[in-house]
Amino acid sequence: MPRTPSAKITLAATVGVILALTAIPVLRLTGADTALRLPILAAIALVTIVTVVKDRGTTLRPGVIVALGMFIVSGSIANLRANDSYQWLTLAAFAGIAIAGLVLGASVRAHGVERPVFRWVIGVAAAQSLYAIYEVVSGAEPLWRGANIRRDGESIRLQSTLIDGFERAQGTLGHPLVLAALALIAVSMIVATDAVAKAHYRVALIVLLAGGIVASGSRNAVLVLIALVLVTWGASTWGAMAARGLFFGVPLALIGLALSEDRIRELLDSGSFTHRAGAIAVVPRLSDVRGFLSMAFGDGSASTPRLLNAGLLQSDRFLAIDNQFLLLFIQYGLAGLVLICGLIFAAIQRDAGAVRLMLVVWIAQFFIFDVLAWPSSAILLWLCVGLAYSRRAPSQDNESVEDRAVERAYA
Template sequence: MSLDLLVVAAAVATLALVALAILAPTDRARALALVGSVVLVVSVAQNSAPSMLRNGAYVLGIAVLVLAELRSSRRARGSAPLVAAIAGWWGLVLLVVALTQSYNVSALLLQAAFVLTMVWSISRATSIDLSWLVTSVLVLAAAQTVLGVAEVFGGVEPVWGYRGGLERENPFQTDLVRAQGTMGHPIVLGYLEGLAVVLAWANPFRLRQAVRLPLLGAAVVGVVLSGTRSAVLVAAIAITAHIVLRLDAFRLLRGLFLLLAAAVLVAVLDFGLTQLALDTIDSGSWVHRLGSLQAVPNLLGREGWELWWGSGYGSERELFSRGYIVLTYGLPVVDNFFVYLLGTTGIVGLALTLAILVFAFLRGQRYIKAAVIYVTGMFFSFDTTVWFSSGVLMFVVLAIAASHQGGGEAGRQVVRRGRRDARGVRGGVTPTPVEHREVAEQPQTVETVPAH
């Protein structure tokens, strides 16, 4: 696709999103802004995309989200501590980068501003807003699958080209090339598709089966076309956790027994999953990732500032050159996000990340717990936030845990914006818990005017 055509498409998208943010009904403004922002991320916020388009997408996303929040007639009271912890994570990364000059400060600041604006908006989202957001992820994953089919079977070159000029072989079918859609790399496409598989399976907003099953099937096909074995395995683990978390103590034990029996059955009859795991372990990518894990003692052996605060976000090449991480296959890439964080943000950054993940898991509803497990499991596969779109998707999951409905805290109110001089609000609503009944908003009177 030519750059001129991309610029024209970006201009049209800008006008469309601004028009939606200005003209949309006030009770749908946030939902449309969130959907539009996710579309921007999946479409152009890629490492391989021209920086002009990527940065333009961030600026546009921030503007639309802020405008939508100003116009939105409803908001929910989510978890301020989790939002603050995420903001603290970005503050830590930016502070160390500013001190070490390990990364372009202005570029990282723009990325952080977009992510934090989106996190803030999601934390205020109502059940309807979240249903639109989650559904948009599923629809976008299906659209990426269509692009993947065109790439693999139609010979269409990916929008952003092949990373490094390499057409990567699909491990599921070696005579096929790995798809990447607009995500810029097969593993990033696999990340999106695997997340969509987990969300479509959980179906927190009760999509009709006639809609849900095709979206689930499309996401499964997308994972396979991306050739991302880690996404398949981690999504399977997350779905298993989603099933197990629903059980009470007796049913939990019974479920664990059945899972053990199923594992034995798979091992005995060999439906292909065993071989998938063995092939993954025996692959060159596993050897590369094992090299990253073996760097942990070296990284913990550093002294002073670097041990606690790291060498700076984006300094992985320096870690390789200084011998902290062994170079395999000539790739100075840390394909393990835990190791990446330990190296670049130190013990403090890694500990803060783990705290955020645990907090989000404990607070989130069952579908969010499964999504957090997926996000965490994929840390072992690649450096999540170094790839812009996967990093944003990760924080979207964490932000949903920070929202009222994602956290599932009963009794928190969703309030309608009143007149500035009013002393009461006559149109507040309280959303029903997402996982226990159909999503709806029921009128209720509240006593105080929310601060906006």
């Protein structure tokens, strides 16, 4: 039975949004390239509206819409109390990408086209990984803009700490960590679903994606990749994955407890450990200087540079926070942190299938970089959340029976 016209529109809309945001880092553009920003964001908004109209509404649970509306109100209160450059654009992009991902994810589930969407994501990640390997080998100049933005506005590529003498690849995504995140979520789709059916294709794709992660130079992503493959490969139940996690995790935790922080830093041999560990010290520092309203609603969508210059955040050479939980607390306060994390963790609890694993992988990356600050990563996360919150069972087209089997994979 062929797909319905509505299912085809949903598939085309979802794939189109993913391709646009992974090809062009809309919030990372400079100079003449900034002319692309608003048309792309406007096109995504139009696609979202068309999807809602043709579906005659959305299959999202009402509570999700209410929570997102409360977040927008909370973020607006924070911005009204601030006066930072691009704060309203940042909030609009955050909310717009979230709405688009949720609506499209719910529509994808409603029409039972999860598998082709997963295949497109895997294909995009494989292409980015292949180009990333080429970047490292050839020394090609970064596309769009280099990942390291200096205080004077100049951008350069980061040096790799995994491969001495080479620079870190970033593909078309604007930053190596975003490239690594895309590859990781594609690996989770390969191991948790039957989007790629044949074992030798699965192995070949994982090897290619692993190559892209190594080319990105992210040690943390490499660790997540190893954990993901060890815990999930061949496991058919959550119980089996939990047992594997304990088998590998407990000894590592004991080793970590036995080592001092200085020794861990020495082993990792990277300023990124100090940077991310420094995020823990930021919370009490902000709590001491913030008033009630700032604690509740945050300092604004674009407040990070201001707070960095004031010495209230990490005091190192990095301009990013690299901890999504902390970034939400900084920008949107306790209200924003609770609303966004509540939506995501409730989605993890709701979905007993492959989407749960994908969301767990995203949460792991909250400790690596600012996931929701990058539209290409945020759209994929919110797509997963939308899949979990869709109220309608898959429609009876040619994908529905097979895709329901995918969702039962880890039930």
